[in-house]
């Protein structure tokens with residue numbers, strides 16, 4: 052078997068597969084087959100070393116990668132193992148740990164419970180807005196997004212509000228520390244965690260509970276971490292906590308570290324050997340993906356970085372086509388060029404390649420618009436990754452918020468979102484009173500509503516509306532309560548001696564088991580929302596026989612709404628453990644009798660059993676009046692929203708068929724990321740460079756290669772940030788298997804400005820050796836300038852657009868545009884002359900290695916690099932480049948408010964500060 056697993060692997064890959072004892076650092080260059088090695092390593096551990104599959108934990112970066120890995124392992128092993136390795140992202144792994152064990156951190160009944168909510172960015176922003184309001188800070192002065200960014204940064208560096216406050220050096224930072232503290236408290240009150248917390252709380256849990264930590268250490272004997280270069284501090288700590296046995300294999304490529312903005316610390320990979328001095332380092336340096344030209348080009352770019360270990364990637368695919376370069380006159384022209392190329396590619400590749408696939412990559416999402424428009428003109432279907440996801444639609448978010456409330460009524464953000472959606476007469480004033488009660492008593496909004504209703508603290512009309520809402524949520528909760536009751540009963544008699552032996556995730560029975568201990572004290576406010584999805588509605592005549600037996604406080608108090616929807620009254624736990632057990636046994640007795648009677652009728656759901664997830668969604672859709680409100684609206688938009696809600700019910704049906712719990716369903720919706728939307732079947736994919744990591748395409752377009760756009764303006768004065776942008780460029784270039792085209796627009800419209808602004812070529816273009824590049828017919832080249840440096844608005848050059856006669860595609864789909872256009876100085880595009888001219892001009896401006904070789908020109912005015920300046924219109928900024936001298940000198944300034952501008956010195960009216 053070993054020989055089979057090692058077949059078709061190069062010696063380094065083989066080493067990576069069989070070196071399973073002790074720490075291993077697998078430095079895997081782009082396209083060097085690390086996914087292959089990881090999957091075969093897992094199979095090797097199981098098949099050759101006899102390691103139980105479920106003692107292997109492999110952590111990947113996206114859900115999609117985890118799923119793909121799972122499929123690949125299964126394929127290699129041919130479904131031979133019943134137990135499975137755990138393949139998950141850090142976040143989903145942490146959710147599972149916390150859903151199982153978070154209550155181990157509760158002290159004297161205080162702390163989060165397993166029904167915690169996960170807050171996404173919208174939820175987080177809502178909390179920050181509350182904090183701003185409470186502190187009297189105008190959200191225009193301090194944008195919630197900015198505050199949130201700082202909070203997330205602090206969390207990823209494991210800094211708490213107190214530490215943040217102590218370290219703050221200015222009033223703004225102090226304010227953020229206060230916001231952070233309120234934010235933290237609000238989430239706690241709402242029994243909620245944000246994405247960063249998922250990691251932090253898991254670290255805290257494993258550190259604080261040796262019992263829990265030991266259990267995970269006993270369970271997972273082999274730890275594999277993919278994309279190690281992108282791990283942040285909490286992830287690093289998790290690696291240490293979970294990998295204390297030393298069988299840790301981290302796989303990564305420091306040249307592909309692109310997530311520092313999420314707190315990723317490249318030092319984790321650079322210093323792995325320090326953390327584990329006995330670590331074995333294996334380098335995978337043969338690239339199987341790209342041609343030599345592409346690889347060399349990408350290698351030359353990333354070689355400019357200093358923060359790297361360095362490696363010699365090589366490929367057996369010698370030569371290949373040159374890297375294409377197209378310098379468009381403007382953004383529209385760039386988009387048309389791309390659409391045209393794709394059109395031709397799809398037409399011709401269809402004849403030769405099995406499944407033509409290509410990707411258009413950009414630095415920021417907003418760049419997609421023009422490309423989308425152009426593709427539509429060419430009637431080319433495309434798939435966009437990172438657009439508005441299904442789960443982001445407002446109606447879907449609303450119903451998910453109802454579900455979140457069913458799971459955890461203390462989730463104040465979910466409550467705020469739907470308390471008056473659809474409108475039910477709970478206005479702003481009412482909610483302000485509720486918030487005041489919550490604030491003064493420290494209660495959650497849900498409890499505050501309860502108090503307001505009980506103590507009659509609001510006008511009658513408001514109270515009726517609040518009561519109605521409260522009852523709706525309680526009824527929905529009651530519908531699923533029976534599941535808890537039933538499984539609890541089953542588990543009470545079957546708690547294993549050693550809980551370790553039944554350790555596993557996603558197992559509904561196990562979840563109930565862990566809940567059993569806390570059930571008595573928490574029965575009224577901690578519902579387990581695990582579902583048993585295997586039942587259909589029962590026959591309606593059974594209502595009368597079963598409902599009274601199991602009637603509950605909730606039913607008595609709230610009439611028969613839930614029953615009207617669900618003919619079987621649900622079981623809700625009473626408060627004492629003895630009562631609970633008695634009630635459960637009674638329920639079980641009834642069940643047993645009924646089970647026997649119904650053995651022949653499997654199609655019906657058993658009376659008293661919990662509602663299924665789709666049933667719950669339908670109940671919420673109907674009882675909340677949401678669908679009715681949309682129907683009343685009767686617009687095409689409202690009908691399509693209804694369709695979306697039906698689709699959500701379908702998603703729930705799928706989840707039910709996979710045996711997922713409500714937790715898992717909501718967790719899935721919360722953890723879906725941009726990259727997960729990628730579909731391998733799409734022929735044309737549009738996505739950001741970040742989302743493209745780990746993927747490969749025969750044809751890749753890298754667009755918007757302009758200073759200020761890529762590298763992003765934020766990083767122009769920050770060497771570390773610049774290195775990360777360069778790595779991003781490297782990631783983008785190495786996605787290409789056969790053909791890579793880099794494009795740039797000389798003019799680009801920014802922030803909806805009237806006139807497109809002139810741009811400068813990205814420095815990354817400069818770093819690609821000229822011998823590897825071919826001009827693909829950039830219009831208007833060779834006018835004595837490169838990258839439009841002298842062709843800014845100031846010299847009045849016209850720019851092309853859809854409307855320009857000679858740029859417009861001729862007609863229909865057979866148009867040909869771009870590559871056969873006249874190039875530099877009227878010569879055919881792509882001719883040796885043109886290319887030479889073009890790059891000669893470029894060389895003059897930047898020199899071979901711009902970073903080192905560009906001599907700083909001495910200007911008369913002292914407007915040198917790094918000098919701070921003020922412009923009458925753009926305000927303050929810093930000079931980042933000076934080109935030329937005398938009257939014609941061009942000064943590039945990074946303005947604080949307006950981004951990068953290139954100005955002619957003599958006209959610029961720049962004042963040195």
Ligand SMILES: Nc1ncnc2c1ncn2[C@@H]1O[C@H](COP(=O)(O)OP(=O)(O)OP(=O)(O)O)[C@@H](O)[C@H]1O
Pocket residue numbers: 059060061064079080081082083084085086087088304338339340744745746785
């Ligand atoms: N030994 C091999 N022989 C032939 N093809 C291989 C071999 N190893 C890997 N490949 C192929 O090389 C390509 C890249 O492999 P893979 O996706 O595993 O690389 P990677 O290291 O994960 O890349 P990246 O880090 O750039 O995302 C795939 O198409 C894979 O099938």
